[in-house]
Amino acid sequence: MDLAIATGIQALTGIATLLLISLGLAIVFGMMRVINLAHGEFLMLGAYSAILAVQAGVNLWIAMLVVAPLCVGLLGVVVERLVIRRLYGRMVDTMLATWGLSLALIGAVTMIFGNTVSGFSAPLGSVRIGAYSTSGYGLFLIGATVLLLLAVWAVLRFTPAGLIARGTMQNAGMAAALGVPTERVYALSFAAGAAVSGLAGALMAPFSGVLPTMGTAYIAKSFITVITGGAAMLAGTASASVLLGGVNTLGTFATTPVLGEVLMLAVAILLLRLLPQGITGRFFRRAL
Amino acid sequence: MPGEGPGRASANGRAAFEAALGLLAAGIAAWWLPQMLELFSIINATVYTAMAVLALSLALVWGFGGILCFGQAAFFGLGGYAYAVAALNLPDTTYAVPIAILVPSLAAAALGYVMFFGRISDVYMGVITLTVTLILFNFVNSTAGEEWRIGAAPLGGFNGIPTTPPLNLPGDPGTPLAPEQIFVLAVLCLGLCYALCKLVLRSRFGRVVVAIRENELRAALLGYDVRLYKLGIFTIGGAMAGLAGLLFANCVFVSPTMFSLAYSGQIIIWVMVGGIGTLLGPVIGAMLLQALTAWVGTLPEINPNLILGLVLLVAVLAIPRGLQPTVAGWLRRRLPEDAA
Amino acid sequence: MHRRTVLTAAAGGLAAPLVFRHAALGADPIKVVGIHDASGGLDIYGKPMVATLEFAMDEINAGGGLLGRPVQLINYDPQSNIQLYTQFATQAATRDKAAVVHGGITSASREAIRPLLKRYNTLYFYNTQYEGGVCDRNCFCTGSTPAQNVNRLVPYIMQKWGKKVYILAADYNYGQITSKWVVKYFREGGGDAVAVDFFPLDVTNFGPAIQKIQAAKPDIVLSALVGGAHVSFYRQWAAAGMKQRIPMASTTFGGGNESLLLSPEEGDGITCAFSYFQEVDNPANAAFLQKFKAKFGAGTPYLGGELAMRTYVGAQLWAEGVRKAKSIDRMKVIEALESGIGVDGPPGRTVLDPKTNHVTLDVYVAEVQNKGFKVLQHFPGSPPSDTQSVCDLQKEPNANKQVVVDVRI
Secondary structure (H helix, E strand, O other): OHHHHHHHHHHHHHHHHHHHHHHHHHHHHHHHOOOOOOHHHHHHHHHHHHHHHHHOOOOHHHHHHHHHHHHHHHHHHHHHHHOHHHHOOOHHHHHHHHHHHHHHHHHHHHHHHOOOOEOOOOOOOEEEEOOEEEEHHHHHHHHHHHHHHHHHHHHHHHOHHHHHHHHHHHOHHHHHHOOOOHHHHHHHHHHHHHHHHHHHHHHHHHHHOEOOOHHHHHHHHHHHHHHHHOOOHHHHHHHHHHHHHHHHHHHHHHOOHHHHHHHHHHHHHHHHHHOOOOHHHOOOOOOO | OOOOOOOHHHHHHHHHHHHHHHHHHHHHHHHHHHHHOOHHHHHHHHHHHHHHHHHHHHHHHHHHOOOOOOOHHHHHHHHHHHHHHHHHHOOOHHHHHHHHHHHHHHHHHHHHHHHHHOOOOHHHHHHHHHHHHHHHHHHHHOOOOOOOEEOOEEOOHHHOEOOOOOOEEOOEEEEEOOHHHHHHHHHHHHHHHHHHHHHHHHOHHHHHHHHHHHOHHHHHHOOOOHHHHHHHHHHHHHHHHHHHHHHHHHHOOEOHHHHOHHHHHHHHHHHHHHOOOOOHHHHHHHHHHHHHHHHHHOOOOOOHHHHHHHHHHHHHHHOOOOHHHHHHHHHHHHOHHHHO | OHHHHHHHHHHHHHHOOOOOOOOOOOOOOEEEEEEOOOOOOOHHHHHHHHHHHHHHHHHHHHOOOEOOEOEEEEEEOOOOOHHHHHHHHHHHHHOOOOOEEEEOOOHHHHHHHHHHHHHOOOEEEEOOOOOOOEEEOOEEEOOOOOOOOHHHHHHHHHHHHOOEEEEEEEOOHHHHHHHHHHHHHHHHOOOEEEEEEEEOOOOOOOHHHHHHHHHHOOOEEEEEOOOOOOHHHHHHHHHOOOOOOOOEEEOOOOOOOHHHHOOHHHHOOOEEEEOOOOOOOOHHHHHHHHHHHHHHHHHOOOOOOHHHHHHHHHHHHHHHHHHHHOOOOHHHHHHHHOOOOEEEEOOEEEEEEOOOOEEEEEEEEEEEEOOEEEEEEEEEEEOOHHHHOOOOOOOOOOOEEEOOOOOOO
């Protein structure tokens, strides 16, 4: 029984991690049909802003939960202005431009902080579950992810801004005709996606260690998760995370970390072969 | 660009002429450069050339087939590993050459079958090619244990296969090729691949492939089996990437980094900067950007990623058509009589 | 800083590939090339190694150079990228025409450059503890091997903590082979391994592994994990509250400056065996550290376990060989080195074994204490018996391989 609970918690941690690192990308993709390949670097910058804030004496929680999303969100505004806005409707060009941005950010951060691993230890100590013990921070991560997902959902579902956002997402032309400033909606969506990525990067930092190239480890996974999820950004990403994250963690338990990851990727390919429009192209179609 | 020429006959003639010109340039480079360069530069130049072949393979698949492949490095790596494993097992490494081209071709055909016959399009195709590359990387990277060997060749995991033997003179296993000879071989391969691309695009098959890129629905309604044509061009691209892997294995050695995301990305950047829908552009793009990366790598304060990233960003924003079309267009405006 | 200056110096060939061959002048300095990862995931080992190599060369120059010529050190930083290793090794051999190359940290990087340097007839020193078995007259391995370090570590931890071990190792030849040695020594002592898990070098999430260890209930966890990414294992281990429950030993921890990256709560008590620790207490070491700190001042790197010190000793051994050969000719230096040269230094006495081109050295067992090490045991004069059992360069001078020692388990 203890083992089942401990394993379940690990699986949930894996799922939450995947969801966390994918959510920012999903918001941008879902709202704007833009694939931001600098997403991994937004995560990385979130982690670095948290570390810098902690080193400057800011409280750890404020650094992770406030400073990181704020910094990266602001960066999102700038990037949207300078790059994304010029390339609306050109999906491949946007991917390439943001890829360029990704490389440039890695290069710039390497020049400033050096190509070396830094990090801080996870707070919250450990929790006992019968004969097993697990880190309290892992549990916090699961809770934080669920809360974040609910918050994004609530904003989209219940606020006037959310209504406008959903309208623009479904039919940008019609929304514009009704007087919605779609450009501003896009700019805000991109900034929001960036802020969520920054938050995710900061939350991941105690587990993963922080280095300039850490984003490259995440971008492929989050890209695959979002696309496998399909058009509905929250339901799609959540269901894909559950499936892929679950397969990854349980596969890792049953075999090795490598096989666990290979298994997850194979499931993603199988899914796309069977559901070429992603999970939400077939199921949960009307969800967000 | 094929299909845009004034008349079919003259376009054909021009393609053949350009193919011959490419071969001639390769011949001159192969004869002249080894006399000029010191050994270290020759080895570097061989790597550049192998990469140019790789860029050419994606130029064909993406620029003319319209298939954005995020995993061209997968075929590059497969070609390299197939060569290394075969060369370690066979008495004469010459026999490893067809294997190194066949294995990635088959892999490309299999992957292409899954994608094109599954009607997977666009960004989903990008994800699948990317995922396959990641799987290969993960797999090869975890073959360090001694149970992972094929015949006499241990796969070596993270290490790769440092003992990758170089090609020998055909029929004479005791005489491995010198670095200079491998350079000549690489340059000739590049010339041949360029000529092959020109000829493929000039053929009926190539014209249909370009027609599909221009408008898939129209081509389908005209009665062409779009899936088969895409499969064909994708497989040719895979074979060419495999050849690049073979050349690379001959001047460095094979290791899992050949399958890495960084390689797949670089190839796309070369093609993009050189000019999508051209052949010479990506070759030049590959050479220029590799030289740039190497040069920036020696600058004290600047990280090469920063420059490479900015180059790509600026290329997408400022010269979306790429170097070759932009320069060619500029020349045509300057020298109107030459464009006739 | 050194990396930058050197990269600028190296710029010539890359920026201008059309450099013509020219003959070296007799009065030129003797060129020594160092190839160490000063950035990337392996920089925790590479940075201190670069520093000690620089220190050794300065010391040689301060003593009047070698054969009346100064030595010139050229450092390359392959950024934890194997491909760059091959590039820089080729560069060192074919363009710099180096008299000797010191470098390589992981066994993967060594196996990448060793055949190249042999092909281009350039003498090679590999100064890192590793899994043993390299049999190549052109390559001198000055670090300790499992018969020297694991052989001492395992009996100590078995006697102290118990007989059941859970092994976590980096997934490349070092981890694969070293884990076999650990199992062998555990079985010889009447114990056994409950499991061996391998992790690619870029893995950072050890959550499932930690659960698996708890389910297996070992007496000891032994880590042969390598590099910056794997440091997160120790963090996650402590965060899961496991540190108080299962003690840990490592064949790699502290080889570089890992101990500095962890807080005392996370690191204290991890037990390791190396052929040197900065805390080794003898007059030679005290004198060395004093001069070393004088050179680097506030930026003095922490040396931790043996990697950086072995680099210093490797440079000393090479210099002794040149002095004895009275030449930098590769074969003459090899023959001089094989005459059984030894040096006394901070880690104790190091003697070259002409049969294997490995070294006989002192081994220490120590545990992490407050970001440093506390030395517990000292074993002088341990021979490289693992490599000796499979390699005899006197009989087989043309050998060029790494023999995987058949570990009978």
